[in-house]
Amino acid sequence: MVDAALHTIDDILREFPEALFYGQDVGGELGGVFREAALLAKKYGDTRVFNTPIQEAYIVGSTAGMSAVGAKAIVEIQFADYIWPGLNQLVEELSKSCYLSNGQFPVQSLIRVPIGAYGGGGPYHSGSIESTLLIIRGIKVVYPSNAADMKGLMRAAFLDPNPVVMLEHKGLYWSKVPGTEDAKTVEPGAGYVIPLGKAAVAQAADPQKLQRGETCVVITYGMGVYWAKTASRQLPGQVEILDLRTLNPLDYEAVEAAVRRHGKALVLTEEPLLNSFAESLAGRIQRTCFQQLDAPVFTLGAANLPAIALNVDLERQMLPNSDKVAAALTELLGW
Incomplete structure (x- = not known):
């Protein structure tokens, strides 16, 4: 990068x-x-x-x-x-x-x-x-x-x-x-442009498991993409990951489409959840996709503390990680 x-x-x-x-x-x-x-x-x-x-x-x-x-x-x-x-x-x-x-x-x-x-x-x-x-x-x-x-x-x-x-x-x-x-990716050539406001599917779920209703979507961005990818190895084929890429303008059409595909969604962020963008997005999903949801919209973020600790062990404890995401996804999929 x-x-x-x-x-x-x-x-x-x-x-x-x-x-x-x-x-x-x-x-x-x-x-x-x-x-x-x-x-x-x-x-x-x-x-x-x-x-x-x-x-x-x-x-x-x-x-x-x-x-x-x-x-x-x-x-x-x-x-x-x-x-x-x-x-x-x-x-x-x-x-x-x-x-x-x-x-x-x-x-x-x-x-x-x-x-x-x-x-x-x-x-x-x-x-x-x-x-x-x-x-x-x-x-x-x-x-x-x-x-x-x-x-x-x-x-x-x-x-x-x-x-x-x-x-x-x-x-x-x-x-x-x-x-x-x-x-790390192959680097595109000079002049490469991604239009603002277009999310991307960073990982697709297995079509057969999707058809059987055994999947969910993680809606995230930044480091959350990789916490979700690592966590999904414990749930092979069951997790789609939607990388928002642009938070404003937000590709809400892609969000709605993903939620309607799966019926179960986790909004993942590195921020503390209280009064956050993630909570706002989860509330909007529950309002516009209510009839398609098979479970409440889950959210996961950092511990609600005033700042990130200097000590790396404390930093690790307060932040989301792949194990915390896997636990949340297991609960969501079992709803």
Whole structure:
């Protein structure tokens, strides 16, 4: 996924002279703490790829000014937990500009945000923020789970006339977490685009077991795809996995179709469940698919704690994992 991100930004900078890429530590040879912009500053110069101060309000807010003069900014917030100082600009400036100007001043910006818990990052480097972002009208939110999707969604986000926040799970960047090997894919060529708002079936159920009513669907995104894949090995052929890929706009047609296929659904997230996007989606499914459901819509997320623990054992205990998902699926299928 890091390679796909690097190559996509490289393609965009080469193809679009108005494109810029900036953020904390992305300039120079290092190219960010995750190396996803390595050598780009050397290749394109420090007027197009450059470092910023540790000032998220500036990083986010400046994209409105860049858009006003015809530049298309791609910026990076170093970790999801640090986006909060930039939230005022995201809500008050970027998200409202197109609507308040009757479409005459859309802000075209792509805000990349490494997200999620991995390897003991602790309370300031491990958070999940999608539910907060999803209540902001006027922005789009995408969340790729593999390298090909990273490339296709990133280019689509750059080309979109709206502000787009791209959440990238840092535990998937190099597929070092056991069970995430499928995040490595053959990389599509330059120009590859995945339309925003299109979910994908990451794993299909066995047709014969589906016909016998022995299956369910897991609706998820990001790391949840791989928790579900690993868990499903204990239930061979019984689990479809729907990867949302874009959280706003949401491909609710694909969600409804999957739920109606199986009659049983689990919504899986890395966030705590209380007041979350996952709970909202589960409630919507129960309302629109009630007659097709054979069981309540199950949900699974992290423990309802204020932050991710620094200790890796405590981190592991509070997060979902494949065993917790398998237990939930076993209960759901036995309903």
